[in-house]
Amino acid sequence: MGELLGTDLYRLDDLLTDEQKLMRRAVARLVDEEFLPTVQQHFRAGTFPTELAPKLGEMGLLGMNLQGYGCPGTDNVSYGLAMQELERGDSGLRSFCSVQGSLAMYPIWAFGSEEQKERWLPGMAAGKLIGCFGLTEPDHGSDPGGMKTRARKDGDHYVLNGTKLWITNGTVADVAVVWAKTDEGGASSIRGYLVEKGMPGFEAREIHGKVSLRASVTAELSFHDVRVPATNVLPKIEGLKGPLMCLNQARYGIAWGATGAHRAVFESAREYALSRVQFGKPIASFQLVQKKLADIYGELVKAQLVNWRLGQLKDLDQANYMHISFAKRNNVRVALEAARVAREILGANGITDDYPVIRHMTNLESVYTYEGTDDIHTLILGKELTGIPAFG
Ligand code: TGC
Ligand code: FAD
Secondary structure (H helix, E strand, C coil): CCCHHCCCCHHHHCCCHHHHHHHHHHHHHHHHHHHHHHHHHHHHCCCCCHHHHHHHHCCCCCCCEEEEEEEEEEHHHHHHHHHHHHHHHHEEEEEHHHHHHHHHHHHHHHCHHHHHHHHHHHHHCCCCCCCECCCCCEEECCCCHHHEECCCEEEEEEEEEEEEEEEEEEECCEEEEEEEECHHHHHHHHHHHCCCCCCCEEEEEECCCCCCCCCCEEEEEEEEEEEEEHHECCCCCCHHHHHHHHHHHHHHHHHHHHHHHHHHHHHHHHHHHCEECCCCCEEEHHHHHHHHHHHHHHHHHHHHHHHHHHHHHCCCCCCCHHHHHHHHHHHHHHHHHHHHHHHHHCCCHHHHHCCCCHHHHHHHHHHHHCCCCCHHHHHHHHHHHHHCCCCC
């Protein structure tokens, strides 16, 4: 897992198959040759290179671990390795793929009708159609069960009203998977609705002013009496469990992705420490700097091992949401700390986007919050360890 580093001290790559290593190399090449040369420009402009979507599709990176309907159906370690490489580029790139594959394609794949799957999945896998996922609302983030968005049955349609906030890919999406309660109320009445671009009453507005995850589209979605045909309701799921099952898929990808950002800041700090001379020596020769590098690297190896075991469990269908919370919480936390320390090693250069470190650092602040905040994952673990839910 550390092949590109040239410092795979723990020989983690021995845990991978040749096929997994080849796939990782192909994704690394895409990131190095087609994404990294433009990331600074996109980060500054607050844009995402949507034109990369067909290329991501061609490489099988959209809905990668799903079977059929044009999806490659890879094992979960391969999926994780790909997310790691993408986030070595930028969290925005991994986010794009996570939302498309795990939050928009997965619910259609797992809970959709045959007609819905045929209609959406092949185009989404190819990157020709884009999806987004609307769960969070202005007044309900960590507690999505309290959502206010409502769907009222009216003949063979549902009439949707409400607002979803912080929606990745919101303004570029052809289809939004929107979670809403039916007018009967109660948690079990939460259903998923496929809201299509252009449906009257549906609007997506981009959110500006982000200082984090700038190379990613984030939007507010509003629904004013949007008439959604009953055939666009996901038939095979009801209740909060539906969106939470999608989050498990995406959180798994984030646990791997965070180690990509972690590796990028480690490599940048190591290279800088070896070339920056102060007091007549490279700063890498000072004990305090070596300690910082050793700490960053040690946590990286541990996070990668957690991911590898998690991937194994997931392939055996034995990973539950507690395992995924453990990995998301640990790996994002240590990546963020690594980015802060790496920033310190770069001195004043650490605050410019000419180096990748502060871009990753600010991105990781979003990753720390989305897909369940660090606090929420702590409480999920706490509940597992004590049997006592402490959410409310
Ligand atoms: P609670 O009563 O505990 O659970 C309701 C039902 O769901 C089941 N369940 C899960 N099932 C599958 N996976 C999980 N992770 C599950 N967690 C719970 C549970 O067993 C129960 O089932 P049943 O059959 O008994 O009904 O629900 P609660 O209301 O107390 O909430 C629990 C809590 C706080 C853990 C949950 O709501 C939560 O995870 N909150 C965080 C919200 C969140 O993560 N939002 C993310 C939005 S999407 C996003 O951020 C995308 S970023 C995209 C990007 O750019 O990468
Ligand atoms: P809140 O829930 O209001 O939390 C505020 C603070 O209170 C946090 O520190 C939290 O940990 C703490 N807190 C809350 N409850 C508890 C508790 N019980 N105990 C202790 N502390 C608590 N959502 C989507 O649906 N789709 C998307 O595509 C999407 N993309 C996103 C992209 C970005 C860049 C960002 C930043 C967010 C995105 N989100 C998306 C929303 C994200 O999932 C939420 O921001 C997240 O779930 C937290 O909700 P909140 O921001 O409302 O914070």
